[in-house]
Amino acid sequence: MSDLDNQVREVKSSFDRAAGSTTTTDGLQELKVRYLGKKGALTVLLKSLKDLSPEERPLAGEVLNTLRDELERKIENKKQALTRAEDAAAEAMEKIDVTLPPRGRPAGAFHPVAQTMHEIVSIMQGLGYSVALGPEIEEDHYNFECLNMPSWHPARDMQDTFYLSNPEDAGSGSLLLRTHTSPVQIRSMLRYGAPLRIVCPGKVYRRDNDPTHSPMFNQLEGLLIEENVSFSILKGSLVELMNGFFGRELKNRFRASYFPFTEPSMELDIECVDCGGKNPGCRVCKGTGWLEVCGLGMVHPFVVRSGGIDPEKYNGFAFGMGLDRMAMLKYGINDLRYLFNGNVSYFLSGRNVS
Numbered sequence: 001m002s003d004l005d006n007q008v009r010e011v012k013s014s015f016d017r018a019a020g021s022t023t024t025t026d027g028l029q030e031l032k033v034r035y036l037g038k039k040g041a042l043t044v045l046l047k048s049l050k051d052l053s054p055e056e057r058p059l060a061g062e063v064l065n066t067l068r069d070e071l072e073r074k075i076e077n078k079k080q081a082l083t084r085a086e087d088a089a090a091e092a093m094e095k096i097d098v099t100l101p102p103r104g105r106p107a108g109a110f111h112p113v114a115q116t117m118h119e120i121v122s123i124m125q126g127l128g129y130s131v132a133l134g135p136e137i138e139e140d141h142y143n144f145e146c147l148n149m150p151s152w153h154p155a156r157d158m159q160d161t162f163y164l165s166n167p168e169d170a171g172s173g174s175l176l177l178r179t180h181t182s183p184v185q186i187r188s189m190l191r192y193g194a195p196l197r198i199v200c201p202g203k204v205y206r207r208d209n210d211p212t213h214s215p216m217f218n219q220l221e222g223l224l225i226e227e228n229v230s231f232s233i234l235k236g237s238l239v240e241l242m243n244g245f246f247g248r249e250l251k252n253r254f255r256a257s258y259f260p261f262t263e264p265s266m267e268l269d270i271e272c273v274d275c276g277g278k279n280p281g282c283r284v285c286k287g288t289g290w291l292e293v294c295g296l297g298m299v300h301p302f303v304v305r306s307g308g309i310d311p312e313k314y315n316g317f318a319f320g321m322g323l324d325r326m327a328m329l330k331y332g333i334n335d336l337r338y339l340f341n342g343n344v345s346y347f348l349s350g351r352n353v354s
């Protein structure tokens with residue numbers, strides 16, 4: 001018996017030591033297995049009962065059962081204490097500090113081209129223009145013929161596009177992706193008549209694809225039709241637009257040019273917004289000091305008539321620019337493709353991706 005008493009005392013004290021240093025419910029589970037599991041210390045003792053004589057067995061059995069009850073009770077108590085502590089710790093980790101300032105979400109932003117469009121439209125609205133929109137799938141009639149570009153006209157070569165029906169079959173009614181927003185001018189003249197002041201922003205399409213040309217790009221055109229419109233009004237409006245858009249007074253020059261739908265036709269250059277004409281190695285202006293930004297001219301009487309307006313009574317001017325190019329110039333974007341390839345990180349990283 002004294003042998004058994006010793007063993008019981010030993011199991012008890014080693015259990016208490018182990019339990020004292022157990023700090024997690026997982027550790028406690030291991031402890032339980034170590035003493036009460038199939039090969040546990042107490043289980044081994046219980047199994048040894050069969051080696052005792054029938055006289056000794058009942059008392060020894062009682063002692064061991066008492067020990068088992070005690071160990072189980074201690075494990076259960078300890079388990080409750082540890083679970084409470086672990087729950088409290090987990091709760092403390094998850095605690096929400098309602099006094100912290102909100103972190104919020106990063107605000108979204110307009111695409112640079114959309115932003116450019118809004119800025120230009122806003123300046124033109126200040127000059128009394130309204131916004132007019134039209135279909136991107138357009139008829140040959142509105143895209144070319146009304147704009148003084150009949151099927152044989154060589155200027156059509158510069159605006160080769162994507163046809164949705166065979167031009168030879170459908171003639172002037174054949175469908176194509178518009179090559180400029182000018183058909184919106186025709187549609188607006190036919191719908192609203194004169195006087196008229198509109199800007200037409202939108203996507204246009206041409207069969208071009210290289211680092212500086214995309215088969216889809218964004219254009220904004222303006223049209224003013226009134227009585228006795230002079231070239232000086234056109235000039236003043238565009239100078240106002242460019243200075244307003246770039247936020248300072250820029251040198252400008254108007255050069256003679258050619259478009260089938262205006263007569264006379266001009267192009268507007270502004271001083272290089274990057275170097276101001278002071279850097280012969282400038283990449284933006286290629287050292288010329290000037291940037292081509294806008295085509296313009298007095299609307300050809302043929303086009304005024306196509307719009308259902310009497311060119312003897314009304315005249316006007318039109319201009320057009322690439323919104324993508326304007327965005328690139330204003331925001332220092334050095335490759336057209338960044339505007340369309342969806343690489344948001346380019347715009348978040350200071351636009352230094354080469």
Ligand SMILES: [Zn+2]
Pocket residue numbers: 272273274275276277278279282283284285286287288289290
């Ligand atoms: Zn320059």
